[in-house]
Amino acid sequence: MRAKARELGFDLCRVTSPAAAPEAGARLKQWLAAGRHGDMDWMAETAERRAAPRALWAEVKSLVMVAVNYGPDDDPLAVLQRRQAGAISVYARNRDYHDVVKGRLKLLASWLVAAAKPAEADVKVFVDTAPVMEKPLAEAAGLGWQGKHTNLVSRQFGSWLFLGALFTTLEFQPDALEKDHCGQCRACLDICPTRAFPAPYQLDARRCISYLTIEHQGHIAREFRAAIGNRIYGCDDCLAVCPWNKFARQAREAKLIARDDLSAPPLAELVELDDAAFRRLFAGGPIKRLGHVRFLRNVLIAIGNSGDARLAAKAEARLEHSSPLVRAAAIWALGRLTDAAAFAALARRYGPQETDEAVLAEWGEAAESSRPQPVSL
Ligand code: B12
Ligand code: SF4
Ligand code: SF4
Numbered sequence: 001m002r003a004k005a006r007e008l009g010f011d012l013c014r015v016t017s018p019a020a021a022p023e024a025g026a027r028l029k030q031w032l033a034a035g036r037h038g039d040m041d042w043m044a045e046t047a048e049r050r051a052a053p054r055a056l057w058a059e060v061k062s063l064v065m066v067a068v069n070y071g072p073d074d075d076p077l078a079v080l081q082r083r084q085a086g087a088i089s090v091y092a093r094n095r096d097y098h099d100v101v102k103g104r105l106k107l108l109a110s111w112l113v114a115a116a117k118p119a120e121a122d123v124k125v126f127v128d129t130a131p132v133m134e135k136p137l138a139e140a141a142g143l144g145w146q147g148k149h150t151n152l153v154s155r156q157f158g159s160w161l162f163l164g165a166l167f168t169t170l171e172f173q174p175d176a177l178e179k180d181h182c183g184q185c186r187a188c189l190d191i192c193p194t195r196a197f198p199a200p201y202q203l204d205a206r207r208c209i210s211y212l213t214i215e216h217q218g219h220i221a222r223e224f225r226a227a228i229g230n231r232i233y234g235c236d237d238c239l240a241v242c243p244w245n246k247f248a249r250q251a252r253e254a255k256l257i258a259r260d261d262l263s264a265p266p267l268a269e270l271v272e273l274d275d276a277a278f279r280r281l282f283a284g285g286p287i288k289r290l291g292h293v294r295f296l297r298n299v300l301i302a303i304g305n306s307g308d309a310r311l312a313a314k315a316e317a318r319l320e321h322s323s324p325l326v327r328a329a330a331i332w333a334l335g336r337l338t339d340a341a342a343f344a345a346l347a348r349r350y351g352p353q354e355t356d357e358a359v360l361a362e363w364g365e366a367a368e369s370s371r372p373q374p375v376s377l
Contacts, residue, residue, distance in 0.1 A: 004111050005066060008104045009253055011157060012067040012143045014175040018053035018060050018167075020140035024133045025051030031202075038206040040215050050131035057124060057167055062174075064166040065134075065141035066108070067152070068101055070256045071160040071248040074263075076236045080229055083306045085264035086299060088287070089210070089234030090160065093258035096286045100255050101127040101164045109166055116170055127164040134163040142175045148200040149188035149238035155181065158245035181244070188238035193227040209235035213298050214290065219328050219358055222365065225301050232270070232298040233287050267306060270299045271314045293323045300326065304333035312337040316346065324356040331359065335366030343367060 005013035028051055037043040049056040053063060072090045079087045091097060105125035113121045126132050135152050139145050144154035144161070153159050155178075182200075189197045196207035205211040209231050212220050220228070239245075251257050262285075273281065275292040282288040287295065300318060303311045315337065318330040335343055343366065351363050 001064065001108075001112065001115075004115075005064075005108055008107050009068065010066045010104060010108070011069040011161070012065075012154065014065055014141040014143055015172045016063050016065060016137060016141035016177075017174045018063060020063075020174065020177070021133065021136035024136035028133065034204075036202075036204045036206060038211060038215070039217055040205065040211075046131035050133055053132065053137070053167065056131060059122065059169050060124075060167045062168050062170055062172040063137055063141065064108075064112075064168065064172075065138045065143055066101070066105065066164045066166065067138065067143050067154070067157070067161040068097070068104075068164070068251075068253065068256070069157045069160055069249060070097065070162055070251045070253075071157065071245075072258065073250045074258075076240045079264045080231070082264050083230050084267055084308050084311070085230060086232035086267055086270055086302055087230045088232060088262050088265070089236045090239075090258065091162070092233050092286045093262040095255040095284050096289075097162045097256065098127050098129065098286075099284075100253060101162050102129065105164050105166055109168075112166070112168065112170070119170070122169040124167045125164070126167070127162070132165050134165060137165060138163050140174075140177050142178045145178045145180045145182075146201065147180075147188065147242065147244075148182050148186060149197070149242070150201060150203045151239060153181070153242060153244050154178075154247075155244060156247055158248035159239035159242045160245070160248055160251075185243060187241040187243065191237045191241045193229070193235075193237060194224050217294070219325060220297065220301060222332075225332060226305060228298075228301055229305050230267070230302040232267075232295070232302050233290065267299055267303050268311060268314055271296065271303060271311075271318065293325055296321070296323075297325045297329045300329035300333045304329070304336040306337075309337050312342075319346070319350045324359045327354070327356070327359045328362040331362045331366050340367075 002013050032044050032047055053060055070091055076090050109123040109125050135146050138152050144152040147153040151159055194207045194209055196204055198204050209228055212224055213233055278292045300315055303315050315330045315333040318326050321327055334346055347363050354360050
């Protein structure tokens with residue numbers, strides 16, 4: 001099976017048993033009880049099934065855990081210095097990994113069912129498409145270990161792995177688990193721009209830029225906006241600094257190699273996309289699922305952090321957008337890019353017609369807060 005998995009493009013494939021990560025379910029429940037999932041209600045709604053593979057599928061006997069390497073070919077943190085460009089996390093710079101990995105898992109499942117004959121084999125495949133705790137199960141199978149940043153790290157591939165699972169009624173001998181190789185290192189904890197780790201191995205998603213820019217439905221709280229910088233979709237900082245990445249290799253799947261036009265797209269162009277152009281640009285990739293409104297919210301926050309006064313006119317053009325999320329982010333950006341007199345003029349012009357309470361509050365707060373000095377580039 002491992003040879004077949006390799007042939008299908010999986011970089012790692014190992015087996016574990018459904019009961020192999022007994023502490024994971026309890027830790028999930030503690031995480032939920034502390035509210036660390038924020039508004040990802042689906043995490044709470046599926047908690048019972050997510051906590052244990054047999055609660056999801058009572059007949060399952062073995063879990064085949066797989067990983068696909070998506071290692072970047074450049075330094076993923078370099079784009080953070082280009083403040084007039086949007087930083088898109090490595091995993092989202094091309095096709096949606098759910099489609100890529102699930103397609104391969106289906107082929108592996110068909111092969112397994114055929115290879116098992118005359119024995120009857122039932123199989124189900126998941127890539128974050130069902131409530132499965134993929135990281136602790138992958139660790140139990142020996143694909144790597146959950147690092148202090150909570151993601152799976154591999155000695156062969158570093159942090160750049162997508163995970164998937166094949167559940168089956170066939171019984172396999174489980175592989176040995178991988179032990180923790182983090183040691184005294186804490187590079188991932190220290191680099192986090194929003195201090196999202198309350199302790200090593202624990203993440204408060206509500207503070208994580210990945211959550212704020214991808215999952216969070218509402219306004220992004222002011223306390224995180226400056227720290228978000230130019231990240232418009234996800235964040236890679238804690239992954240990128242991991243010393244185990246010195247063993248990382250570049251992705252071999254073309255669909256997972258960064259598209260040139262998504263490596264550092266100019267904010268000036270992104271903010272002007274209408275809904276149809278947004279859908280066209282991100283067709284087949286994960287960013288499309290964000291929707292145009294939240295995309296604009298993120299781009300406007302990045303514009304507010306750009307320090308580029310020339311982008312103020314582009315932000316102003318979004319002050320009359322139909323969504324309060326977009327208008328609020330545009331106000332914040334203008335508060336950072338214009339001087340007090342120009343901002344007051346904008347508030348006089350657009351403020352009186354505003355009816356949304358959160359947006360009205362944004363006008364007030366942006367007027368009061370001290371602004372960084374924008375530069376004309
Ligand atoms: C919800 C979710 C998120 C949330 C929450 C992340 C999180 N850490 O929980 C948000 C939106 C923030 C997120 C962000 C990202 N995600 Co995400 N996400 C998921 C999802 C759907 C569920 C994860 C989950 O179960 N969380 C609940 C918590 C409780 O589980 P946990 O992290 O395993 O928690 C463990 C530790 O806290 C530990 N623990 C707790 N206390 C203690 C104490 C001690 C002493 C110890 C040792 C351990 C320990 O035990 C817990 C159980 O194992 C999975 C897909 C899946 N179905 O598994 C993808 C997944 C984890 N995400 C993935 C990716 C790629 C990302 C990002 C890198 C994307 C990006 N570039 O922006 C970031 C990384 C941020 C980070 N540092 O985690 C990949 C990770 C692949 C890998 N190599 O591990 C996954 C597996 C998707 C996939 N199929 O490939 N994600
Ligand atoms: S993804 Fe970014 S914000 Fe989230 S925990 Fe890692 S470094 Fe912090
Ligand atoms: S950066 Fe250091 S602490 Fe974090 S996962 Fe990698 S080895 Fe572990």
